[in-house]
Amino acid sequence: MIINHPLLGPRDSEEFVYLGAADLINRPNNWEQDASAEDFYQYQYIRENIAGDHRELWYHEQGDQSWLVVTRNTLSHEIINVELAQDVSRGIGRGK
Amino acid sequence: MSQLNRIKGGLVNQKKSISFTFNGQILTGFEGDTLASALLANNKKLVGRSFKYHRPRGIVTAGSEEPNAIMEIGNGAYKEPNTKATITQLYNGLEANSQNHRGPLGFDLMAITDFLSPLLGAGFYYKTFMWPKAFWEKFYEPAIRNAAGLGTLSTEADPDTYDKGFRYCDILIIGAGATGLSAAITAASSGAKVILADEDFLMGGRLNTESMKIDGGSGSKWAKNTVAALSAMENVTLMSDTTIFGVYDHGIYGAIENRSSEAREDKDKPRQVNWRIYAKRSILCAGAIERSIAFGNNDRPGIMLASAVRSYANRFAVATGDKVSVYTNNDDGWATARDLVLKNIRVVAVIDSRSISPVLRVPGAEIFMGTDVVDTKGRRALKSIKLSNGKTIDTDCLAVSGGWNPNLHLTCHHRGIPKWNGEIASFIPDKANPPGMTVAGRAKGTMVLSDAIIEGHNEGASVASDLGYKVKKSDPSETPSVSYSVTANWGVPSGKNRAWVDLQNDVTAKDIKLANQEGFKSVEHVKRYTTLGMATDQGKTANVLGIGIMADNMGQTMEETGTTIFRPPYSPVAIGAFAGRRRGMEFYPTRYTPSHKWSVEQNAIFVEVGMWYRSQWFPLPGETHWRESVDREVKQTRASVGICDVTTLGKIDIKGSDVSEFLNKVYVNAFAKVPVGKTRYGLMLREDGMVMDDGTTARLSENHFVMTTTTANAVNVYRHLQFCHQCLWPDLDVHMISVTEQFAQYAVAGPNSRKLLQKVIDSDCDISNEAFPYMAAGEITLCGGIPARLFRISFSGELAYEIAVQTRYGDSLMRVLMEAGEEFNVVPYGTEALGVMRIEKGHAAGPELNGQTSAYDLGMGGMVSGKKDFIGYKLGLREDLLRDDRMQMVGFKPVNAQDLLQAGSHLLNLRDKPSTETDQGWISSCIYSPILGHYIGIGFIKSGHSRKGEFVRAVDLVRGNDIEVEVCSPHFVDPEGERLRV
CATH class of the missing domain: 3.30.70.1400 (Aminomethyltransferase beta-barrel domains)
Structure with a gap:
């Protein structure tokens, strides 16, 4: 596979390490509330099994060490979009 | 007489003889021969035995689709089984042996299986060997495995070298026949970067085997000139003897380049190169593969595909028989008769299953229209054939053409499903080709050469212009248009005689019928039940025929029946080619610490940790057991000072x-x-x-x-x-x-560690206990200004430091420290002594951090903050992780100080029998403590933190050990940590 790195251009997937669904960016912030146990459980363990466009985290370990959010079609392996994970994270309001 | 069947002409160099052996017999061929053509030239008709029934078999094809002529090439460690003779280029000293027979090839002891064939039909595994049950594993399966199978392995390590390579292009053209060469010329003329790959060592495809003219000259000459023109272009890379074996994601193609001839000259050169080709677009011009017709005993040596008979005559100058007959259902079969006559090879009969007028005049041959071949005779070589009209014809070579199947293998690699085309009576690629791939020529179902050339020409231009290149206008090469007409013929009733469909896996028309009768209706199920198309040739010559028979059996159309699809590799690829140079020590990188050279000088024993070579211990002369060295290193460190390379952290x-x-x-x-x-x-x-x-x-x-x-x-x-x-x-x-690799770091541990360091650290850096207390850290200089970092931390439990310098100073620092430490009797210690001291101190390490232990389990619950969010905080509070009866880490010591305690032992209550139910935990780390004089261990036991002082058993059923141990604190040495702070 070839991943089109937003900063470095097309790179072979051998340079990357795969982590999992991009949902992992969305870590709950409500740790102080008792109810957050369920949120953390959902965050850690529950995943959609998507047949289609899947947003997932890839790490450019043999490269610039960027974490990327790659949108890949799980049926065709077509890669539709590649973003820097930090931009995605900021985009959903994460900061410090 | 040698080369009995050699005729004049061809594309072989008849002035250059090549000597080789077949089953020990010395034979000669010519430069440009394949092993198969040389064997045929020497009248070797019987070349192997079949997989299941050990039937005598001969060469069937002249290409990579060959099902029968698979051989063991070479000997000893170099022996390679299941090599297709039809694509093995002949070389001096080639050693070939036929396979799958016991005793000589001509009298195979296992041929008895042929007479047992009524017992061995489709699914016989599941039916015949059912009873008694216990016989399966001990008797039936070993016996079957012994009888069946292809070649044998050398069982030695592969001595050849393999390499990997990467190539990039705009357009990859797969197949250098008429279509591929036409596409390459127009694509390359635009300036696009083109790679043209062909599995044959001679580019040109069927142009080299046919007699038709292109642009007024011979096809092979045109191919040669075109290849020459392409090789003169800087933007073209020609890869002959290179098989594109797989189409992967995003325009990545796997290619195996055969470089055997180079490797034979120089053992360090790779035998094969596994190329990864990155192509923006590809054009598949892989041509077509001929199929056979299922008739009785159609597997005898001498029965070949019609196109192969033509190839051997035209390209290799070999007459495959003295009295050749042709059996066809299409116009192309007649071309074989025509070409053989032109070569003065006698054609005795042409049999066409179609009831039409004869396609050509074939001088000297009897012509039978609307007639089929129903049986053949000749066990080790064909002697005669019997026709449906009752007539028997003496013939030693039967050229069969059942029509041509587009070679669409690669179009299926992304699950493209071929669709039926009635006009050519075969499957053609559907639209769902791998992204970026287009198909041209006969691979696409364009069966007429003149059309294929135009298609290749236009496709090359259109793909190049898609990519933004300007294509120069030019005309496609010209060749007379020859029509191709075919009427499907999946076989004829053959009574008791078996009609073979898949020659390599010994699948007959009857097997397919049986499968259908037994309820297997899906083409995928029939494939698996009969093993049709599941041999190393993936049924290249068999699949379509098998599906045709199935459709007939079930009274349905080919569209309704459908087809199985192909997956990589196109033809078998040696595992060594995937490993490339990554074998042995090159499997992954070797990491050496900066003190490695020094450690080698000390005769250190090394251990691999995270690819690093770490010193395990440093034996001194006279020490005969590793424990002697390790005990000494520990004692000396605890008594005075020791140095350990911790760069690898x-x-x-x-x-x-x-x-x-x-x-x-x-x-x-x-x-x-x-x-x-x-x-x-x-x-x-x-x-x-x-x-x-x-x-x-x-x-x-x-x-x-x-x-x-x-x-x-x-x-x-x-x-x-x-x-x-x-x-x-x-x-x-x-x-x-x-910065792991940027800094060398050494632990300096023991009561004299400060004194030692004070000798090397510059005097303006105060490291006294007051100025640089336990857990202090700072930047210092040593040896007169060399920058370094000093940390007062301890893994050993002694007064200790870790000192870090830039990697380039690592070797010197080790030597300087050892020299400065001489007066303190300094000792270098390795990972074993490090482990002994950390277990004596009760520090958790790898065996304890096994991914199933929480901070509480390790006795570090007190460290866990409740006032902040951190990774693992919330889920670490789950009820089950806080339970008191979890496996908790504690120490263990034998009740009897002489007893051996071993890591991996399981813990049991004193009177329990070992079982999963009674299991109380396990010893995770264990060593002999030279300080305490007995074994100690740390491990996990249920409710461990509240069981200190209790006695349990450490049981090791594997190594036969069962001793009583006391549960204790894991902190065996200096539990108060006083030594750290002095």
């Missing part, structure tokens, strides 16, 4: 104004207020609350920290920190880089 340099906040989020304990000049032990969890790693992090200045990780987890921790920063808290001002 992960080191991460972290800078920024928010680092302390960041560390607070990744460690369980508080890091927000670490003062400058201090280091702190930190425990890191995974989000699920399990311990991930531990280490120390020092604050060198307000915004500059250095973290250490364990050797094994260095990569994972760094990746995790990058994840935490980039994905979770992107706005924290934190900048990280791994």
